[in-house]
Each structure stands twice: as structure tokens, then as C-alpha cells.
Amino acid sequence: MSTPTAQADLLIAGAGAAGMMAALVAAHHGASVLLLERDPGGPSNLLVSGGLFPGAGTRFQAAAGIHDSAEQFAADVHVKAAGVVDPPVLAAIAAQGAPAVHFLADAVQMPIKLLDGLTAPGHSVPRLHATPGESGRELHRLLRAAVAACERIQLVGDAEVLELITETVPQAAGSGTSQTLPRVSGLQASIAGHLRDFGGRAVLLATGGFAANAALLGQFIPEMRDALHIGAGINDGRAITLGLALEAELAFMQGYQGQGHVNPPDGRTRLGMSLPPHGAFMVNREGLRFVAEDIGPSELAAFVLAQPGGVALEVFDARIHGLAITQGPYREAFESGHVIQADSPGELAQHFGIPQQAFENSFSRFTQAATTGSDPDWGRKRFGLPLRPPLYGAWVTGALAHTQGGLRVDANARVVRRDGSVIAGLYAAGGAAASISGLGGSGYLPGNGLAQSFGLAMLAARHAALRPTAQPLPPRSPPRV
Ligand SMILES: Cc1cc2nc3c(=O)[nH]c(=O)nc-3n(C[C@H](O)[C@H](O)[C@H](O)COP(=O)(O)OP(=O)(O)OC[C@H]3O[C@@H](n4cnc5c(N)ncnc54)[C@H](O)[C@@H]3O)c2cc1C
Numbered sequence: 001m002s003t004p005t006a007q008a009d010l011l012i013a014g015a016g017a018a019g020m021m022a023a024l025v026a027a028h029h030g031a032s033v034l035l036l037e038r039d040p041g042g043p044s045n046l047l048v049s050g051g052l053f054p055g056a057g058t059r060f061q062a063a064a065g066i067h068d069s070a071e072q073f074a075a076d077v078h079v080k081a082a083g084v085v086d087p088p089v090l091a092a093i094a095a096q097g098a099p100a101v102h103f104l105a106d107a108v109q110m111p112i113k114l115l116d117g118l119t120a121p122g123h124s125v126p127r128l129h130a131t132p133g134e135s136g137r138e139l140h141r142l143l144r145a146a147v148a149a150c151e152r153i154q155l156v157g158d159a160e161v162l163e164l165i166t167e168t169v170p171q172a173a174g175s176g177t178s179q180t181l182p183r184v185s186g187l188q189a190s191i192a193g194h195l196r197d198f199g200g201r202a203v204l205l206a207t208g209g210f211a212a213n214a215a216l217l218g219q220f221i222p223e224m225r226d227a228l229h230i231g232a233g234i235n236d237g238r239a240i241t242l243g244l245a246l247e248a249e250l251a252f253m254q255g256y257q258g259q260g261h262v263n264p265p266d267g268r269t270r271l272g273m274s275l276p277p278h279g280a281f282m283v284n285r286e287g288l289r290f291v292a293e294d295i296g297p298s299e300l301a302a303f304v305l306a307q308p309g310g311v312a313l314e315v316f317d318a319r320i321h322g323l324a325i326t327q328g329p330y331r332e333a334f335e336s337g338h339v340i341q342a343d344s345p346g347e348l349a350q351h352f353g354i355p356q357q358a359f360e361n362s363f364s365r366f367t368q369a370a371t372t373g374s375d376p377d378w379g380r381k382r383f384g385l386p387l388r389p390p391l392y393g394a395w396v397t398g399a400l401a402h403t404q405g406g407l408r409v410d411a412n413a414r415v416v417r418r419d420g421s422v423i424a425g426l427y428a429a430g431g432a433a434a435s436i437s438g439l440g441g442s443g444y445l446p447g448n449g450l451a452q453s454f455g456l457a458m459l460a461a462r463h464a465a466l467r468p469t470a471q472p473l474p475p476r477s478p479p480r481v
Contacts, residue, residue, distance in 0.1 A: 008034040008154070010464050011187055011200035013161035016044035016233065017450055018430030019206035020143040021100070022457035027152035028107050031465035034198055035147065036189050038207075040157035043232030045208060045402050045431065045449070046143075049136030050272055050329050052115065052128040053450035055101030056094060060114035060129060068125050070094040080122045080296075080445040081438030086251070090436050092411035093455035100454040101129050108146045117323065118274055120446040121296040121382075128447055135328020156191065161207065163188040164242050165197060169424060182246060184425035202425050202464035205415070206457070209403035209431030210237030211256070220253040220405060224441075227305070228399040230259060230267040235402070239432030243407040246426070249418045251434035255404030257449065258441040260300025264311055264397040269333035271314055271324070271394060273297035273446055278323055279384025280316035281366045282396075285309055287349060287358030289366065292380035298444035301398030311397045313352055315363070317387040338394045348391045363387075402449060404435040413460035427464060429456035 010026045012019045015037035023033045055061075056073035074094035078085055105112040115128045131138045147153050166182035186199040210216040212235040217225045229235075240250065261271040276293040284290050284307035291303040304312045316324075321339070324330040333339060342348035349359035369375040370383040407428040408416045415426040415433075430453035437444040 006034060006196070007199045008032045009200060010034075010202050010204060010461065011198050012036065012204045012206055013187060013239075014038075014206035014208060014430070014432070015040065015147070015155060016206060016208060016430060017046035017049075017453040018432070018457040019204070020147050021454045022204050022206065022429060022461040023147055023153045024108060024143070024150065025103065025458050025461035026465040027150050028103075029462060029465040031152065031461070033153045034200065035153055035155045036159035036161055036187075036198070037155060037157055038160040038234060040155065044140065045231050045233050045235070046136050047140040048230070048232040049139075049449065050327065051134060051136035051139040052130050052447055053100070053454060054123070054127045054447035055097040055129050056127050057098045058101045058114065058129065060101070060112065061125070061127060064114055064116040064126070066116065066125050066127075068127055070097060072124055073097055073127065076123055077436050077445050077448065081436065081443035084252070084438035084443065085436050086434070088411045089409065092459060093436055093452055096455035096458045097127075097451055100458055103458070110142050110146070118277060120273065121277060121294055122445045123447075133328055134326055137328060156189075158192040159189045161187050161189045161238065162195075164203060164246065164426070165199070166246070181421070181424070184246070184423060202427060204427040204429060204457075204460050204464065205239040205242060205407065205432040206428070206430050207238045207432050208233050208235045209406060210240060211235045211400055211403045213237040216240065221256055221403065223302075224256060224258070224400045228262065228267045228397065230262055230270070230399045231402045235431065239407060239428060243415055243426075243428070246423050247417045247419075248415050248423060249408040251405060251408040252437065252439065253405030254439040255435060255437040255443055256441050257401040257404065257437065257444040258298045258301025259399045259401045260297050260304045261314065261396050262399040263333055263338045264395055267397070267399050269336050269338060270329050271333050271396060272327050272329040274324055274327060274330070275314060275316050275320055277382055277384065278316070278320045279370065279387060280314055280320055281387075282312045282314050283354065283359060283362050284312055285354055287354045287356075287362055289362050289378060292375065292378045294380050294382045296444070297446060299442040302441060303398075304396060305398035311395050313354065313393050314396050315348065315387070315391055315393045317389070317391055319385065319388070321392050333394065339392055340394065341390050341392050343390050345389070345391060348393050352393060352395070402431055404437040404444065404448070406431060406433045406435070409433045409456060411459070412463040413456040414463070427460035429453055429460055
């Protein structure tokens, strides 16, 4: 075995959502952290995300008069995933929602707000939180600033994690076996092309999912292998390869988040998931509705892709535009010219080249449904207010956002072997770890991505930092937004 050339309490592979959160929490508890990032200037799923993260039972909810609990949050996730979840892991993640929000607000001194006017599809109450600009770009920038300002965290750039380093540990006396098991004691990375070993008491894999790995997609999510992929970062499934070499078990590999509000043809912008809850509806190129638009952004993707040309027109009004413009993704779509305004339904249909009569019929039937609260055509349940001209519209398509399967972890984010034993010294969080979204694209509750990334990161960091080398850090001064 090669000699480690640098040591830290916790080694983290990947400086995205899970990696940065874990680094900050571990450092806060007194641990030294080496955070290795392959492409520090490049994109990550965190950066392109909507930056909305759930917390149940936060003081922001209490201030808005919203009653919520980790149990209610877990129940919502459970229902959405059709019961295909690991209950102890789900309970542990749901319980970390409010502490994660409070940690960011108090220890990291991030400006945090609750989106108190938005009950996202599948959530029983408003519980999505964000930084003021409601964007992953801003959240990414603030986390990077906090990491850079923390003396116990060293961010190593141009560092591609290639291998895990193990040492063998004899089985405890009385275990009835003479077998020795490997314990993870470090990792090997290519730093600007030079191989280097790092030693640590624990390693957290936070390198993201496998949405850009065609072979793994073909094996586990063949229906999305050829879909537009709007995630960023590397997403090559590296954590899966590293874990499998140590006999780790994979779980929920068929789970993914689709996105049914993505602007064609390149998917660089999207409208975000908040339009249907506020009252938007959709028609296909023939001017016909085809779905209960409030089912949720993930499963909506497949319905949109099944329409002629794989596209739909999302229709809303000035009120909804005014609500959505606070959110980063919608703002970017609007500013890049995807959203068109028209004075009447007929004018909107004409602009987008869809049959005018059919669209006007759909508009009037949808208005009736929104007014009466009953949708005999598609069974929609939430309507917002009926739409009023001037109308707004934009083409959308369906896409793959990110995968939800990965290394099976326990309720402390420790990676688990196929025989059920824990791999000592190895943790996983974010896209690297199995999530809480069941199978297929319909089990993803909005916010599951960051809920799991932040939740497992908090659990891993605290568990791994139980023997810190230093005292907890004092509170930071607020970062500039
Ligand atoms: C379009 C889109 C919108 C989303 N919106 C939301 C939302 O509003 N709310 C929500 O909860 N979730 C959202 N998500 C999901 C959320 O972004 C992810 O769940 C979360 O970012 C996953 O965190 P992560 O740390 O695993 O991955 P990332 O944030 O992608 O970070 C992984 C990091 O690891 C680095 N890396 C990869 N391989 C290596 C290697 N071998 N060595 C070193 N570094 C490596 C990458 O460069 C990257 O920086 C969205 C995702 C997408 C794609």
C-alpha cells in the first residue's frame, strides 16, 4: 500500500451539494476536512438546480403559522414513492430537514427564506426553503464562499478521485470467523494529472449520480437512456464503481427525477415546477390537454414526451408570471426569450402555430374546471385561480434531471455491503447514495434531491467527526448575497 501524503479527519470526494454541506458540518464539529473536487470551476447539479430545499418544522414555517413535522414530511415522501423506501433511512433524512435549514441559517449565516406561498406537488404544506434569489447558482456560490472561509476545510481543485484505499481489520473476538474485512482509510486522486494518496479516518463519496453514464442508464433506466439530460457536472457513476469494488450494495437504481417543464430544443432553461400549482395548464401541438398538470414535475416528463413532437405548450397568466419570476430557473427562461405574451387565447394559439379553435375550447373547458374545482377530463385536483388574459406561454419538453439510485446506506449514511454489513470508514450522500424516491420517475417528491444530499451529508459528517481533533467553530459573520 502506498503512503498517504496528506491527512485529514474526513476526506470528501466531490464539492457539490452533499460534499460542501458535509464539509461545513464536519468542520463545525471540529474535524479537519479535505474536499477534493474534479472541476472546481465547472457546473454541478447543485449549480443548475432550482436551489429549493425542504425542511419540516423549521422556525421559518412556525413564523408563517405553518405546522409541520419530520413525520409528516416522511409520510409525504413515503406516499409519493408508493412505499418503496427504506423506512429508517427516510426517517433519518426527514429528521435532518429542519436542522439543515437552521444550520445554514445560523452556523453558516446564510440568508434563508421559506417559500410560504408554494405548496409543491405532493407536499402537504409549504416547506421548500431557499436563499433570496431562489436559485441553485446562488446557493452554490454561498456554499463555496462558506467553504473558502472555513479554516478547517481545504478545497483541493483539479482533483479527480480514482480509487479508495483500504486497510484490513481483523474481525472482533467472538465474531466466530477468522475473516478480515477491509476498512476504508483513504483515497487516491489525480491532482492535475499527478497521482496522490490521501489518508483519513473516513471517506465520504459525494461525486453525484450516473445520469451521464449511458451503460448504467441502459441497464437500470432504459426509458431515459436517450432522453435530453439537463443535469450538469460529471455524473459518471464513479461512486458506484468505487463502492462495487468493496462489495457495496446498490439500491433504487431505477429511480430518477424527470423534468416536464424544460424548454426545447437544448434544455438550457426551464420554467420550473411552480406554474401548475399556481394555475398553469398544458396543451399539445393539436391544442388538446393530455394530463392532470398538477401530478408533479418528475412524472410529467413522460406525459409531455408522449405528445406529438415530444413537446407541450405551458399556458399561464400575468399573476403566475409575477409569482414565478422570483425563481431563478423561470427568470432565466423568461430572460432568454422562451416566454411569449398574448392578449387572447386566439392570439396565443396563432403565435405558437397550434389550431386556434381546439386551443380556445381547451382554454374554456380548463377555465370551467378551475372555476368549479372539478376536472372531468383529466382529474386534476389543484387549480390555483382561473387564468385571465393577457396569457403567457412557452414550449416545454420532458428531460432527465438526475438519477436517484446509488450505494445503499444506513441511517448514518454509512455504505452497506451486499451481506448487510457496514463498510467501515465509508460514507455516501447525494447522487452517490440511494435516495428516497422509489422506482421510476413518479416517486420523486420535489426537493428530494437536496433533502437527501443535505440530510445524508449532515448524518455522515456528524458520525464521522465524532472524534474531532479540534473544538467547534464559533459562528461566522454573514456572507454577502
Ligand atoms: C435541473 C435540476 C434541477 C434541480 N432542482 C432541485 C431543486 O430545486 N431542489 C432539490 O432538492 N433538488 C434539485 N435538484 C437535485 C439536486 O441538484 C441534486 O440532488 C444535488 O445537487 C446532488 O448533490 P451531489 O453533491 O450528489 O451532486 P452535485 O451537486 O452534482 O456535486 C457533485 C460534485 O462532484 C464532483 N465530482 C464528480 N466526480 C468526481 C470525482 N471523481 N472526483 C472529484 N470530484 C468529482 C462534480 O464535479 C460535482 O462538483 C435538481 C437537479 C437538476 C439536474
